[in-house]
Amino acid sequence: MEKYAAQTQQEFEGWEEFISKPVDEKVQNFIRQNRIYDVIYAQQFDRSFLDYLCSLADSIRLLAKTKVGQSKLRHLLPHKRAMLYFVQPSTRTFLSFQNACHILGITTSEIRGTSTSSEVKGESPEDTIRTFASYVDLIISRHPEAGFAEKTAWVLNQTDHPVPVLNGGSGPDQHPTQALLDIYTLEREFRTIGGLDGKKIAMVGDLKRGRTVRSLSYLMKNYQDVELVYVAPEIFRMKDDIKEFLSKHDIPFKETEDFESIMPEVDAIYMTRIQNEYGSDPTSEAETYPQFHLKTSHLSLIQTHCAILHPLPRRYEIDIRIDKDPRAAYWRQERCGMWIRAALISYIFGVDGEIMNELS
Numbered sequence: 001m002e003k004y005a006a007q008t009q010q011e012f013e014g015w016e017e018f019i020s021k022p023v024d025e026k027v028q029n030f031i032r033q034n035r036i037y038d039v040i041y042a043q044q045f046d047r048s049f050l051d052y053l054c055s056l057a058d059s060i061r062l063l064a065k066t067k068v069g070q071s072k073l074r075h076l077l078p079h080k081r082a083m084l085y086f087v088q089p090s091t092r093t094f095l096s097f098q099n100a101c102h103i104l105g106i107t108t109s110e111i112r113g114t115s116t117s118s119e120v121k122g123e124s125p126e127d128t129i130r131t132f133a134s135y136v137d138l139i140i141s142r143h144p145e146a147g148f149a150e151k152t153a154w155v156l157n158q159t160d161h162p163v164p165v166l167n168g169g170s171g172p173d174q175h176p177t178q179a180l181l182d183i184y185t186l187e188r189e190f191r192t193i194g195g196l197d198g199k200k201i202a203m204v205g206d207l208k209r210g211r212t213v214r215s216l217s218y219l220m221k222n223y224q225d226v227e228l229v230y231v232a233p234e235i236f237r238m239k240d241d242i243k244e245f246l247s248k249h250d251i252p253f254k255e256t257e258d259f260e261s262i263m264p265e266v267d268a269i270y271m272t273r274i275q276n277e278y279g280s281d282p283t284s285e286a287e288t289y290p291q292f293h294l295k296t297s298h299l300s301l302i303q304t305h306c307a308i309l310h311p312l313p314r315r316y317e318i319d320i321r322i323d324k325d326p327r328a329a330y331w332r333q334e335r336c337g338m339w340i341r342a343a344l345i346s347y348i349f350g351v352d353g354e355i356m357n358e359l360s
């Protein structure tokens, strides 16, 4: 029988000083030659970057419609390799990143659980990530621990062989590339009605432990006259750090438990599931909170242009009969993930200009 060891804990000089800094200062560590190098927090993105990335994703999408265009995309980065280190379950983020890499010609490797890596022999997460950097040009990570991507990117940046790190979800704190695809989806859904500026968005469900709503909330600072409505059971209310961020940036928001009352006034409803994986009490975690579900009877209450989003996976939050309603944007949202991630990777490797020139 094999003997496994607990993971080795390593202390890095300078790390404590780094994490005590405000995010505005920390982001400098993740920039090279005036471009984003590691994607760790949603706060790294400004309006011009978001607009550019959405337009880049549109261009990739358009090119990929033809055989010739697909071939051009595939010849952009065939000399690059990427590691998908996904040790927390994922379907969409994993597949959309993997296929985004393949669209651009990048070869991918994957680890989908610590039980199949040398971490079971006691190797530290930091040494594990450093090992990936010996073989590949890009690391995309999904991890159950908050701050995991931040730490590994920081550690790699102290070495003489760093590679970019993209955060594909780190515990309950951040999911910055989900926020990118959410913005891309909202901008597309509102394309004929002036885009995201001036819109009122409801975020519904487990807002306390849902990293997607946290990252998306951060991005709202980039849009004019946006308002947020947080709809959650008392125990899953949005945390104070996000509410303080919104207040600091003069973004109006309100909180309610009365979902139906706000349905007629919002331009988008962003549904989320209960994040049981971060809970410790099985009895309360079995509750499905039906008063925070979107039902077919609600379709007559919401506006004709209201976009219904969900980062997925869903459970019972959205009745499957709603899928046929043209306002149900979540399957389109899922597809947007692959295109915006392809845009992000092309930007990280500096081939975005070639893509834009192809269509100019």
Ligand code: CP
Residues within 6 Å of the ligand: 089, 090, 091, 092, 093, 094, 169, 178, 311, 312, 313
């Ligand atoms: N939205 C999202 O992160 O989905 P997965 O957990 O399936 O990657």
